[in-house]
Amino acid sequence: MPLELYFFQPLGTNSGRVFLALLEKGVEFNERELNGREFEHLQPQYLAINPRGQVPALVHDGRALAEGAAICEYIDEAFEGPPLRPADLRERWSMRRWCRYIENDVGRALMMIHWNRIVPGFVGARTPEEFERLVARVPDADRRRAWRRAYLQQTPPEELEESRGRLREASQRIETALSGAPWMAGTSYSLADIDLLSFFAFVSRWSPEIVNKTATPRTMAWIERMEERPAVRALRARTRMPQLPPATSG
């Protein structure tokens, strides 16, 4: 049975990490792109695959797998190919700790900062009533709340500032980690690097005041090394960036 990956464009964050893990592993798969702007992830066809309506989902042997971090470890365990987790158990612990930190601390801070820019593009020309009908279909109450706040541009400024502070702290932690070792988990390239690329690398473009050659030179050098990897080039070749409205303050 063929392997299928359901994902969003542009290929970043959770969709990007799983897509890149498959490319690094050299596994063939069928691409099933969902159109987020049309809320295809909340259509009955997709909810039959993942009832929580979250993307990505990997379908293997008729089983649908959700949750980016767990899917990535599954890919490394279920398929032949170059290992994506260190053989050394200390480094493996370090990899898992970074993966969680990148997804939770870094990922959530970034969402807080950039969600206000992204959501209006998703919503497009819909009326408030149409928007509310769509959001009502989001299964998770916290996600519904986040959508509404971003749509109404009601995210409190102090929460945005707190997120920027966390992002600055994270960028220093990451810089320190990359000062002592070539890869996030240590001597081996791993899922922690895949996650950092997927959740964080674009910060050098979106928040250049935080990630740049002066403040975080080793992180910038790591990004350059990552971008040269054949799998990352293949990922970039398949990525379509949307036109975003210009950044507002900060």
Add this chain to the structure above:
Amino acid sequence: MLDLFHWEPHGACARVMICLEEKGLQYSSRYVDVLAFEQYRPEFLQLNDAGQVPVLVQDGLAYVEASATCEYLEEAFAARPLMPRQPAGRWRVRVWQKYVDDGFAASVTDLAWQAHGARGLQARALEPAALHSAIDRIPVAPRRAAWQAAVAGLDAERLARARQRIAASVEHIEAQLAGSPWLAGPEYSLADIAVFSYFKYLPALFPTVLNGDAAPRSLDWMRRVEARPAVRAALARGRRGDPFTISAPGPEYVRWG
């Protein structure tokens, strides 16, 4: 040689303590009195700058974060496996661990703080002014902010969200247990340990949702976990009170581990 810096067998501490017992591993217990804020002392912060228990130390290296620490123990000590062999089963264990880390632990901790938090702090016999000044001196900013918010009182909206999430979690757990005896499938695993370590307070904290009529399979599952010798041994290491009714030491709601 394993050292475990831990508090009572609650939450993340319970997860690692149960895991160690299940694997039959000897360890030196290093008790950290969370109510005396020992987790914010400089010598502890050197082990974990997040100021959170538990911390496992092996060969001079510190392991933090309960999910990652349990998986480390599973990989480093292969006997008495706590994860299935097949990738799909392992994926299920990891999804449950994340489920606990992402919201279930925080929701249970919020309710526990509301129910028992003040009592735990009274045990410290501090005047409110002394307590506030001790909190203001917590050197880890996110933890300081969490304690300040908690002693000010969790707002009704947050508590309502916690109850809503727990009710949804119990439905989710009931549905899973309709198809398999344990959360990740036919075998007991780290998934059961992770959920149980927070779930065990719910019959007392939230009886309208956790009772024999509304959640029969969950309660049966909880009793089966609780009856395991390793789980009993881990819970018996508690020093204060009943491990099923006294819970959160404070608003360490994101994670203690």
